Amino acid sequence: MAGLGYDLVEIERSAGGLLRVTIDFPWSGPTSDAVAPGTPEAFVTVEDCEKVTRQLQFALEVDSVDYKRLEVSSPGIDRPLRNEQDFERFIGEVVDITLKAPMGAAAGGQVAANRKKFRGTLERVAGADGAQGWQIVWNQEPEGKTAPKPGQKISKKRAPAPMQALGFTLDELREARLAPIVDFKGRRPKPDMTASE
Incomplete structure (x- = not known):
C-alpha cells in the first residue's frame, strides 16, 4: 500500500x-x-x-x-486506533475505548468497578516517572442523570458535570475507535471570524 x-x-x-x-x-x-x-x-x-x-x-x-x-x-467515522501513531494523530478527538479488564478500585469509586467502556477526549500525559502515557477525559454525570446528547441544548441553570480522567496504556486496551459523532447542524462560522468585518 x-x-x-x-x-x-x-x-x-x-x-x-x-x-x-x-x-x-x-x-x-x-x-x-x-x-x-x-x-x-x-x-x-x-x-x-x-x-x-x-x-x-x-x-x-x-x-x-x-x-x-x-x-x-476508508476507515470511516469510527476509525480503529491500533498503534501509538494512531493515538498521536487523534489527540484532542473524542474516542471510545474498551479495556481488557474492568477498572475495579483503580478509578477511586468515581465509576462502576466493573466498567470497561469509556468515551472521552484523548490526551497525552506524562507519568510520575516521566514516561509518556494516555488518558481520556469526560464529564461524569451524577448517578441517575443521563448525559446530554451531542448538539443538545443544555439549560444554563444546569450545573456542569464534574470532569473525570482515566489514564491507560495501550497494553490495557482491547479496542479503541474514534467516536462516531456526526453534526447535522450544517456549517458554523469559524471561531476567529468577527462580526465587525
Whole structure:
C-alpha cells in the first residue's frame, strides 16, 4: 500500500470469501511541512478505493490468494486506533475505548468497578516517572442523570458535570475507535471570524 501512497489500517477475512481491506492516507505528523497549518486532512475517496482495488486484484491473483469478493474502503467515522501513531494523530478527538479488564478500585469509586467502556477526549500525559502515557477525559454525570446528547441544548441553570480522567496504556486496551459523532447542524462560522468585518 505504501507504494501507492496509502496506509493499511485493517484487513479482515469474513465468511463467504469476503476480503475486506481498509486504507487511509499516511499521517505525516503534527510538524509536517507538507501540509499548511489549518488545512483539513485529506479523506480517502471512491477513486482511491478503486485504484487500490485494481492493484490488489492483480497482486492477489499473482499470489494465488483465494477470495470471492474484495472490498476496499476508508476507515470511516469510527476509525480503529491500533498503534501509538494512531493515538498521536487523534489527540484532542473524542474516542471510545474498551479495556481488557474492568477498572475495579483503580478509578477511586468515581465509576462502576466493573466498567470497561469509556468515551472521552484523548490526551497525552506524562507519568510520575516521566514516561509518556494516555488518558481520556469526560464529564461524569451524577448517578441517575443521563448525559446530554451531542448538539443538545443544555439549560444554563444546569450545573456542569464534574470532569473525570482515566489514564491507560495501550497494553490495557482491547479496542479503541474514534467516536462516531456526526453534526447535522450544517456549517458554523469559524471561531476567529468577527462580526465587525
